[in-house]
Amino acid sequence: MAGELTGADRRDAGRAIDAVWRIESARVIGGLARLVHDIGWAEDLAQDALVAALEQWPRSGIPDNPGAWLMATGKHRAIDQLRRRQMAERRHEQLGRDQERDPAPAGGDLDAQLDDQIGDDLLGLLFATCHPVLSPSARAALTLRLFGGLSTAEIARAFLVSEATVAQRVVRATRALAEARVPLGVPAPDELGPRLASVLEVIYLIFNEGYAATTGENWMRPALGEDALRVGRIVAELLPGEAEVHGLVALMEIQQSRARARQGPAGEPVLLLDQDRSRWDRRLIARGLAALARAERLGGMLGPYGLQAEIAACHARAVTAEQTDWIRIVALYDALVQLSPSPVVALNRAVAVSMAFGPHAALELVDALSAEPLLAAYHLLPSVRADLLTRLGRTAEARDELVRAASLTQNASEQRLLAQRAERL
């Protein structure tokens, strides 16, 4: 047998190995990070293991437990590097002892312990990649790279930046974590709240990048939404006692359920109330409602994500737009405004008020918001005002507001939609 692999063989093997990497990389990096106490170093070791896999597996086949293979390869390399660097003897010896002590999984309690360890490693990695010392965009890039297993190229395409930019963000982020001496691992119970909030913020940021682009022609990049959902679901299994995690997952599942209805045939955005509900994915809605039920079963008040998910659920449960329970939505916004007193939330509440109680009541609320500096450049404020004015028959003013709204957004699809509304007046 000649033994030389064809280019096609290598490409097929490469794609299969990429798939394994996407499944295993977070665990491998997380496990190595626990051993070497350094995220950047752990990532390098994991990448080296991947290189070794790409060299050996096309010929030998993908091993039965590829995650364990990658982990063991990374660990051996770590020990080599430690030896060569002549670092603290104790750490080297400890690693050597860990390596000898590692038994093969034998079932029962040991399986559970290993599961717990893997879970903690994953959480430790995620809490690190989402550390508040990093900027939101750095957190997003690092999380997608190390936890989501995406390549720099994929992240660059998703965020519409160059690969070099993403690579730099990742390098600077790992360096910043090292310099800040961020301790790795699951945060202590008294820190868990804010740290978890940071994690959820990053996941939702990634989801929203997929859900609506703020610039450019493409209104949606759905693959990114799926990535965010996947990460969210993973966290829900790792922290099943945290209601807001289930709340965020519920929100994302339900919002994702509308993905096929949010665009018209020409790629133009379709507003929620105008969407063809037969295009809503009922399976994702069911998953969202189930996640929401998990949040509620944990007792206590719902947090911001849980409340937003409840609002999304109200829409999801309405068979037609006319059957929407707007009164309930207003009540949910009342609660949300208490927890997240942002002008954007207040504006969304005004829209719900207009549906439940009529445009007059809502216009008062919106006019009060016109003075908000945070909304000065927010195109949805004049857009909402235009809708209310239209319903009150004040079409000239409505048209002015639509023109103003169009000037405040860079999204070409949004601009077209606003122009169409103005024409119809």
Added chain:
Amino acid sequence: MRFMMIMMPNVPEEDWAPTPEAIAAMSKYNDELTKAGVLLGLDGLQPPATGARVSFSGGTPTVTDGPFTEAKEMIGGYWLIQARSREEAVEWATRCPAADGDVIEVRQVYELSDYAGPE
């Protein structure tokens, strides 16, 4: 992207009900899919003996009650998963604790947008 993994078990009708060990192993596998955030749904199907086949010929349907002795492959159940590539879906399928002779067929699910037509 979504994929369906269709399980076609190599079991005779009498052995349709799985052993406790098989159930435990499959449960663990389903947990892995859930923990990885990729499982969207799954179902197991009751034995063919309790089912029916509707076949079509000359515009008329003919109903045949199970068991279907001539059938080479029978469907035992399915998983619906989310994956970023066909390779990832296949990799998940290879991890199923299937028995000798079992076959899992992996098929990508059409998204609504794939049925692009006049709106």
